[in-house]
Amino acid sequence: MLHFENDYNKGAHPAILEALVETNGEGLSGYGTDFYSSRAATKIREATNCPQADITFLTGGTQTNQVVIDAMLASYEGVIAADTGHIATHEAGAIEFSGHKVLTLPHQEGKIAAAAVRQLLEDFYADGNHEHMVFPGMVYISHPTEYGTLYSKQELLELAKVCRDYQIPLFLDGARLGYGLAARSTDLDLPSIAALTDVFYIGGTKMGALMGEAVVFTKSNQPKHFTTIVKQHGALLAKGRLTGVQFDRFFTDDLYLQLGAHAIEMAEKLIALLEEKGYRFYLKSPTNQQFLLVTAEELEKLDRAGVCYGFWEKYDETYTIIRLATSWSTSQADMDALAQVL
Amino acid sequence: MLHFENDYNKGAHPAILEALVETNGEGLSGYGTDFYSSRAATKIREATNCPQADITFLTGGTQTNQVVIDAMLASYEGVIAADTGHIATHEAGAIEFSGHKVLTLPHQEGKIAAAAVRQLLEDFYADGNHEHMVFPGMVYISHPTEYGTLYSKQELLELAKVCRDYQIPLFLDGARLGYGLAARSTDLDLPSIAALTDVFYIGGTKMGALMGEAVVFTKSNQPKHFTTIVKQHGALLAKGRLTGVQFDRFFTDDLYLQLGAHAIEMAEKLIALLEEKGYRFYLKSPTNQQFLLVTAEELEKLDRAGVCYGFWEKYDETYTIIRLATSWSTSQADMDALAQVL
């Protein structure tokens, strides 16, 4: 089988696994108070050029979104997001489970524009009835988005400005952050993301960890007793070393950025290959996810050839949208095999 | 001042108040177990031609929506509603507070069509990823809607059919039900509403009660231990008689329907008057709420004349949408005074 269906179908990058093996026998304190979690946090503070950052390691994306959003919002507040945002669509109502509404805006290739956010906020406060409505209390964006697209520094700066004007935090979901950081066209790096957001996370699960996401509060704004909040959400690992060791390794010798760069290189080859073979793109993204419009016959061909893809949605009578994703684990051999069968 | 801003600016209908005064000295049991609550329930069972109905009296609309929806949904389910539905807009996130998402559909003059609901349900179950999404577990409609519009029997029948096909309940918010029942053009009466919905409520607050809404579970489907659920939501009145006596009176000598009819009569006069005076309608509804497009000068004139209206929203640079509402308490004298000043 050729695995292009997503970026989490393999285990962990060998170097990550090795770090786990090497540290396995050490007796360490629990719940994130261990040496490796601490050292990983130090390295992330350096990589983000954000010495005051508070860093917490969680297990998965939905959990991270739920914990961060619930911890930062007042009970009467909701979170602004694109209507395609992960929290709005594919988290089984995890945000609502914790009591908050997702206030959606129409997306543009997965993104929301500062102007639209500002309009929503202006309209809200202009409404004489707004005390009967959910207060917009945060802006959530994903970077890369669910469509693999990226915000530019200018766009992020404008979003940050709106948030500052209305004194609400800007939260960046970086489940696939490494692929965004490595994109050719991006002008956003870790320090600029740390500077422009109030909280963001560095995704591990989809970047070559067994699991794990690193939440970074960038403005000395980690909610009080955050460990207790994490515990209350059932999200505190007893063996915090598990995420600590992995992120310590990610941020040693630039592994995190390298894995991103590798996937981007593979994605470029994928695009070239697909173009060469005459595939129609629904959306060609600068990161590791590519969206195609395929016919029933083409789908059948892929199936027969053992190419795994992500079913996205029916486009019309003729076409279906599918996703092909490269990742930290995509090899040149995978690419060659794909070229062979297409 | 001429009160056309809403339908809850006066106290209670004199007959309602009188019933409270008359029964005031009686020693009655609490929490809705009193004689009057019981008799009111019996009368509502008769009026709805629904002998198996379970009836509970609550205090207000948002509370009723929250309690009913939370009681009927599984934790992983959300409620389908028009994007203009009260639960989606003006309840400060009361539905999300209880853990559920509101799944919105674009409205047509406040309504949603069966076809759109069916499409949403079909799409949901067709999505291979739907286990990661909020399950659509109920359909919520308001009748009259927030725009004063009404469902026809055919439309309600079709909605009921979709709900039956997908085995999810149909919930009708009847905060202004009396005005809907009395509309000239409606072919829906209490028995047909009881027959076609799984649960609905008969609004009291906006129909001439001090407060109170009567929830009617029509299909022997009242959630188990509903009293405890009501209590847990902080919604159980110690003096349940307060709602019991009022609804007992509403359903004596057809008072409820008469009050609706009176408001409709006044609304027709209001429409005629506004048309005569050359006002532009944004939406002319068959019930007690009328929506106008007015200029800044017209607004100023209304303000000066002491006409209270409901500000709805800015329409464009020139026009503002306002609401004028008649009610059970609008008098001919009010209408004459309004005619005078317009």
Next chain:
Amino acid sequence: MLHFENDYNKGAHPAILEALVETNGEGLSGYGTDFYSSRAATKIREATNCPQADITFLTGGTQTNQVVIDAMLASYEGVIAADTGHIATHEAGAIEFSGHKVLTLPHQEGKIAAAAVRQLLEDFYADGNHEHMVFPGMVYISHPTEYGTLYSKQELLELAKVCRDYQIPLFLDGARLGYGLAARSTDLDLPSIAALTDVFYIGGTKMGALMGEAVVFTKSNQPKHFTTIVKQHGALLAKGRLTGVQFDRFFTDDLYLQLGAHAIEMAEKLIALLEEKGYRFYLKSPTNQQFLLVTAEELEKLDRAGVCYGFWEKYDETYTIIRLATSWSTSQADMDALAQVL
């Protein structure tokens, strides 16, 4: 029937009802922004000698406890209460429904002592593991308690001191506050309660209102956007006038205190009568609730005589604990009739 089962079996005090009738025809703004709510708040500020107090009117006791506690606690905090406290026993989990644990202490005749609260707080912070536990974030007391007992000024002062030391609010549930204020033995009046607590409520439902409780935030500490929080809990009355008018009347010509004094006078007669007839007291309280130990024969005698009482609990094989309560509505005729039948 002779109604001694509770203090909410009658409607409203005639003066309250009259105030509702008199103001019934006035067109007033909704959601608590009306003239009477405003005037009632002013009068309560005067009566409590607390000019900075923020006052909000809610509907019932459980609702008030839920809204106040949820609004004041952080998500990771619970509320300390007596194990007999209303929130711990008879509110169907309304506090847990809003996400908070009730941290119980053993009661002494319904009360908790400052020393026990301090011990709990000391133990909590001494526990190296407390980040994995629910933070004690508030102290809840009822005054009178569920057993009709009262805190002395000294006791309240000590509780206030503990709360100040640990910077957590002291919340006094005054569902029956008027009976406490009128007790012969009390040295607590409204100003001292306002001075010593951070938030408390003045109960209306059990004191002669149709319904309604007045929440008083005493230290300029009303949670931000409290109206929205109230709405989100389904607790905002459209016709806020209903509670406003009633509390405006309560605080006109000292009606509230007079109704309390009347019930206390009746309670003293009740105690004298019961003693004279040889009844055994389980707990003789200084307020309107008295608890008796009665045999099966005595119960049967009361039943035959049409005396309504509150069943409390089985005491042992021989005795049952029952409650007899006087109230604002207990008349001399009721007392005479009771004397007759005992």
Next chain:
Amino acid sequence: MLHFENDYNKGAHPAILEALVETNGEGLSGYGTDFYSSRAATKIREATNCPQADITFLTGGTQTNQVVIDAMLASYEGVIAADTGHIATHEAGAIEFSGHKVLTLPHQEGKIAAAAVRQLLEDFYADGNHEHMVFPGMVYISHPTEYGTLYSKQELLELAKVCRDYQIPLFLDGARLGYGLAARSTDLDLPSIAALTDVFYIGGTKMGALMGEAVVFTKSNQPKHFTTIVKQHGALLAKGRLTGVQFDRFFTDDLYLQLGAHAIEMAEKLIALLEEKGYRFYLKSPTNQQFLLVTAEELEKLDRAGVCYGFWEKYDETYTIIRLATSWSTSQADMDALAQVL
């Protein structure tokens, strides 16, 4: 350092880690639908002699307790537990966060007796007021308990009988189940636990996994759409293989039971050593946790010697309770070194 402070200070058992390494390169489907999760479930069905069991892998104990309890309880129900139960004390209110009260009973060495549970249930339903109270909807026990003690088959049978009588599920928290199964004195094995409980979990985190717990619904009673509920709680791992592979290995060649047996053997040596050295036991348990009463001098001696122990609580002026725990990772060398320093 000598690690006796808990049973989760090391990484994973080498065989577990090896299984992860071996399967690391395989492309597998996500969210628990992979081959290894499926095979692990099959093996657990065999080991529990429970062919109809539904098995789900979660990440940690608090998360598992929250998800299972919230999924099985109705909104108005709470869970009965010992006052020392993990859910009652050290989960930061995770159960209340999901809306449910923990109804505590006094413990006996960490356990609750069937008779006490029955009494609580009888009292509840005998209370005329119980519709205003939290319904007891489940019984939670831990086995081994937080004190390392165990239920006998007879005790579990009696608890199961009470639960059946009242039609509420019996939930066994097996965070340390392997140590219980391996205890000399136990007459409970996996099949008998599966037969007597409605749901239980097989702890991995404290038994030699990196993380992970296997939830077993034993009576074809897994809540509908359980995957969605897990997702909504932020508890669904993208790489479900991570828990699948580990449990697949646990249940290959009886590894799980062997690791338990090893820890018990070490615990017996620990007890013998401590007795020999004259230590006072607060509680000598049949499993891997032992509780000592130590003086300040003894504590200092342990500290100096680099013996890590778990601080439990102050016992009195003289003594402190500490916990020494063996585990799957305790070696004979550890024991020898401890003997040396004591």
